[in-house]
Amino acid sequence: MKIGVLTKQVPSADSPLKLDGGGKWIGEENVTFAINESDAYALEEALRIKEETGDGEVVVASLGPQRVQRGIREGLSKGADRGIHIEESLPYTSDPFLTATLFANTLRNESFDLILSGLQSDDLGLGQVGVLLGEMLSMSTATLVMETGISDSTIRVKRELEGGWFQWTTLKLPASISIQSGINTPRYPSLKGIMGAKKKEIRSIARNEVDDGGATLQTLRKVYIPQKVKRTEMIEGEADQVVAKLIDIFKRDIKVL
Amino acid sequence: MTFSLLEKTVLAIIIIGALGSFFYEVVRRLRIVARGTGTLPLDRIPQRLIRTVKEVLFHRRVIGGRFWPGLMHGLVFWGFIVFGVVTLDHFATGFGTPLLSENQHHLYSIVVLPFSVLVIIGIGFLAYRRFILKPHTLGKISLTSGIVAIFIFLLMVTYIYGEMSPPLLIAKVNWWLHALLVLAFLVLIPKSKHLHLVFAPFNIFLRPFDTPDHDAVKIDLEAPEEELDAMLEGLTHLSKNQTLDVFSCVECGRCTDACPAHRGGGILNPKHHFMLDLRQPLLDGGSTAVLDQINIEAGWECTACQACTFACPVGNQVEKSDEIRRLQVLVEGAVPQEYQKLFMNLQETGNTEGAFHSPLAERLPKFTPDKEYVLWLGCFARYELDPNFTKSVENYARILDSGGVSYGILEEEWCSGDPANRLGEKMTFQMLMEHNMEQLSQVKKVTSMCPHCIVNLSKEYGKFTDIHYRVEHHTQVIASLIDQNRIDVSSKAQGAITYHDPCNMARTMGEVEAPRRTLRTLAPDFFELEEHGTNTLCCGAGGGLWWKKEGTGRTHLVRAEQIVNSGAETVVTGCNFCYGMFNQGLDPLTPEGRETVKVKDLADLVAENLA
Numbered sequence: 091m092k093i094g095v096l097t098k099q100v101p102s103a104d105s106p107l108k109l110d111g112g113g114k115w116i117g118e119e120n121v122t123f124a125i126n127e128s129d130a131y132a133l134e135e136a137l138r139i140k141e142e143t144g145d146g147e148v149v150v151a152s153l154g155p156q157r158v159q160r161g162i163r164e165g166l167s168k169g170a171d172r173g174i175h176i177e178e179s180l181p182y183t184s185d186p187f188l189t190a191t192l193f194a195n196t197l198r199n200e201s202f203d204l205i206l207s208g209l210q211s212d213d214l215g216l217g218q219v220g221v222l223l224g225e226m227l228s229m230s231t232a233t234l235v236m237e238t239g240i241s242d243s244t245i246r247v248k249r250e251l252e253g254g255w256f257q258w259t260t261l262k263l264p265a266s267i268s269i270q271s272g273i274n275t276p277r278y279p280s281l282k283g284i285m286g287a288k289k290k291e292i293r294s295i296a297r298n299e300v301d302d303g304g305a306t307l308q309t310l311r312k313v314y315i316p317q318k319v320k321r322t323e324m325i326e327g328e329a330d331q332v333v334a335k336l337i338d339i340f341k342r343d344i345k346v347l
Numbered sequence: 348m349t350f351s352l353l354e355k356t357v358l359a360i361i362i363i364g365a366l367g368s369f370f371y372e373v374v375r376r377l378r379i380v381a382r383g384t385g386t387l388p389l390d391r392i393p394q395r396l397i398r399t400v401k402e403v404l405f406h407r408r409v410i411g412g413r414f415w416p417g418l419m420h421g422l423v424f425w426g427f428i429v430f431g432v433v434t435l436d437h438f439a440t441g442f443g444t445p446l447l448s449e450n451q452h453h454l455y456s457i458v459v460l461p462f463s464v465l466v467i468i469g470i471g472f473l474a475y476r477r478f479i480l481k482p483h484t485l486g487k488i489s490l491t492s493g494i495v496a497i498f499i500f501l502l503m504v505t506y507i508y509g510e511m512s513p514p515l516l517i518a519k520v521n522w523w524l525h526a527l528l529v530l531a532f533l534v535l536i537p538k539s540k541h542l543h544l545v546f547a548p549f550n551i552f553l554r555p556f557d558t559p560d561h562d563a564v565k566i567d568l569e570a571p572e573e574e575l576d577a578m579l580e581g582l583t584h585l586s587k588n589q590t591l592d593v594f595s596c597v598e599c600g601r602c603t604d605a606c607p608a609h610r611g612g613g614i615l616n617p618k619h620h621f622m623l624d625l626r627q628p629l630l631d632g633g634s635t636a637v638l639d640q641i642n643i644e645a646g647w648e649c650t651a652c653q654a655c656t657f658a659c660p661v662g663n664q665v666e667k668s669d670e671i672r673r674l675q676v677l678v679e680g681a682v683p684q685e686y687q688k689l690f691m692n693l694q695e696t697g698n699t700e701g702a703f704h705s706p707l708a709e710r711l712p713k714f715t716p717d718k719e720y721v722l723w724l725g726c727f728a729r730y731e732l733d734p735n736f737t738k739s740v741e742n743y744a745r746i747l748d749s750g751g752v753s754y755g756i757l758e759e760e761w762c763s764g765d766p767a768n769r770l771g772e773k774m775t776f777q778m779l780m781e782h783n784m785e786q787l788s789q790v791k792k793v794t795s796m797c798p799h800c801i802v803n804l805s806k807e808y809g810k811f812t813d814i815h816y817r818v819e820h821h822t823q824v825i826a827s828l829i830d831q832n833r834i835d836v837s838s839k840a841q842g843a844i845t846y847h848d849p850c851n852m853a854r855t856m857g858e859v860e861a862p863r864r865t866l867r868t869l870a871p872d873f874f875e876l877e878e879h880g881t882n883t884l885c886c887g888a889g890g891g892l893w894w895k896k897e898g899t900g901r902t903h904l905v906r907a908e909q910i911v912n913s914g915a916e917t918v919v920t921g922c923n924f925c926y927g928m929f930n931q932g933l934d935p936l937t938p939e940g941r942e943t944v945k946v947k948d949l950a951d952l953v954a955e956n957l958a
Contacts, residue, residue, distance in 0.1 A: 102691070102695065102701060103701075104692070104696075104700070104701035104702065104703075105701075105703070106703050106704065120703055122695035122696060122701070124691060124695075168680070275684065276684070276687070277680045277681065277682075278676065278680045278681065278682035278687050278690070279680055280676075280677060280678055280679060280680035281566065281575070281579060281677040281678070281774060282575075282576075282579060282678065283680060284568070284774075285568065285572065285575055
């Protein structure tokens with residue numbers, strides 16, 4: 091079983107976020123980066139499937155600047171076999187179609203049986219790359235997966251639906267599946283793993299060497315911190331008028347009615 | 348009494364058989380001990396001898412830990428010593444060459460007879476306790492213990508009877524019975540917990556002076572792979588000292604009685620998990636690579652408080668959570684998720700919280716080489732793990748100011764490494780240590796309110812390199828400021844006030860007096876909790892457990908409950924983690940209608956009473 095795992099490096103939850111000068115991304119100084127949470131679960135699931143089936147390969151692929159190699163290395167120290175890095179610099183790709191195209195054109199020749207990715211990234215939260223990539227590579231696709239059961243030519247998955255419902259479905263391989271956080275218990279890199287990872291290969295490809303299809307479907311225009319405004323409005327008048335006004339405010343402004 | 352050649356021959360054969368069996372079993376175990384890592388310490392011999400005399404001959408811990416059973420054990424033990432000469436003489440008589448003349452024998456019996464009665468009283472009490480009272484801590488009824496109790500009783504009876512000049516034939520039978528009992532005992536000893544008769548004195552003599560005494564795991568990522576493999580393989584091995592511990596264990600269960608995780612309803616049972624579970628694997632495999640046999644879940648429950656080691660009457664260093672956890676982290680990569688997050692924070696930001704900014708650190712003066720002390724904050728204070736503690740730090744700063752002591756904080760202070768170290772992440776610990784050692788390279792004196800930092804900055808770093816600075820706990824600095832009249836404090840009634848000893852200060856640093864000197868000055872009416880000083884009970888936060896997700900156990904509530912039940916109005920402590928635990932724990936445990944016990948750091952109490 092040959093498994094690809096898409097991992098993204100995102101600012102860790104406790105990092106102080108400030109906007110950069112251009113207003114299109116955050117300033118990266120004083121920010122620590124971590125593997126996107128659901129991607130870490132996807133990687134763990136891939137490692138478990140490999141261990142369960144007894145052979146195969148787990149390849150970690152990541153798109154981003156030089157720093158993402160640390161994330162790839164972390165995956166390698168947990169037991170992935172090699173890494174692929176599509177190296178880009180600012181401005182980062184923020185269009186999921188474009189991201190999926192870059193991965194598709196880089197990973198096509200790998201002929202993965204399975205591609206696992208996190209459900210969505212903790213920074214942009216678009217949640218589309220895994221399923222787009224699956225379509226581009228003519229794979230079966232499933233999202234929001236909470237459990238997997240692998241066999242020779244199929245994978246059975248449990249999907250999380252709305253309202254506490256679940257769905258079990260069986261997909262033909264090859265398949266691209268996006269994984270929900272909590273599906274397993276991710277391991278910690280052992281010392282042996284860290285040492286072993288030093289010798290594992292990370293293939294680096296410059297972004298402009300990959301055919302991106304030329305079409306940007308979506309552009310990030312502005313990143314901003316939501317304005318918080320404190321406002322006090324005194325409502326005066328007769329009780330009936332006050333109540334009517336209050337109901338109006340609840341309906342229109344606060345939208346709780 | 349005379350013995351025929353046949354009798355002598357039979358006696359000789361039985362003695363050789365019994366001694367052979369005894370030495371075979373003892374040597375078998377000693378050979379396993381020799382395969383352990385490290386060396387048996389032979390430094391500070393006079394101190395070791397004094398300790399051995401106190402603890403073996405005078406039974407200090409045996410009686411100190413459990414008075415009546417300890418005293419009764421003492422009666423049996425002292426009786427055995429007195430009986431040494433009698434026993435040798437007994438066998439020498441069998442070969443027709445008694446050691447004592449008739450007169451000497453009678454004179455000595457005046458001493459021995461009362462002792463034989465005392466031994467009967469002692470063993471009778473111990474048997475009554477074990478088989479009738481059946482305290483939970485002793486575990487399953489042990490057949491060997493029953494046999495041994497009967498043996499000892501019969502030994503005494505046969506001795507007393509022999510002294511009563513019975514008719515010759517009966518005397519002969521009695522003589523043989525006594526001899527056979529002694530020899531059977533000899534066979535039984537090494538195969539049971541009674542091996543402590545032989546090993547405990549040596550084990551007490553060889554016990555490390557530091558508690559805990561886990562060897563440092565030195566990781567060099569640049570080293571050749573074989574070296575690293577050998578290091579990792581070594582992590583599964585017990586040291587020589589630890590192996591001797593396992594064979595010396597007398598199964599009394601005092602460690603389990605003392606264990607906060609056990610008392611809180613956890614699964615950890617130090618007697619079994621840290622000691623007895625290792626004994627059979629050691630004997631079966633003949634190798635000391637048995638640390639992977641320990642129950643992992645139990646290992647994660649330990650607060651590393653060292654109560655088990657302090658309770659042990661035969662000189663064992665009981666706690667093995669360090670060994671279990673480092674194996675899990677470094678070799679298996681199996682780490683609970685909450686700790687993975689903690690480790691990542693430490694690696695990325697150098698602090699436990701993943702924080703980038705400390706408002707408290709910005710307010711405090713910075714250290715410059717002209718200042719006397721580095722005020723080491725620790726993550727708890729620095730990143731306000733309990734925001735109430737910020738005031739305690741400011742109080743300590745006020746005390747230092749008032750005493751004219753110059754101090755400043757290090758801007759680049761990182762976590763001392765305590766949680767990483769205690770949770771087995773030795774590589775992150777080493778990274779933090781190397782950074783901090785560099786920050787401290789020109790520093791002479793460090794003071795901190797965090798005992799966890801203190802243990803690491805001094806003892807744990809000291810395992811890697813020579814420490815050239817002195818580390819003083821704030822309770823020590825405050826006590827000496829009062830001694831030297833550098834601060835003026837007023838003494839007044841503080842209501843029902845008590846002190847909780849932090850484990851790290853009491854047991855690892857050996858400091859229980861300094862805070863009490865201050866308390867006696869400020870609050871002459873302060874009272875002691877039942878478990879205090881080196882017998883203190885852990886608050887539940889030690890061993891990295893502050894960051895543990897709440898489980899089923901109540902480890903974190905046992906001490907808080909004791910404090911509520913003590914009737915104290917105020918509890919003073921000297922550790923930020925204990926402070927934080929009590930601030931969270933006391934209120935929900937307080938019965939309705941009673942006021943919640945106030946929690947204070949010693950610095951709060953002193954600052955409130957600065958004249």
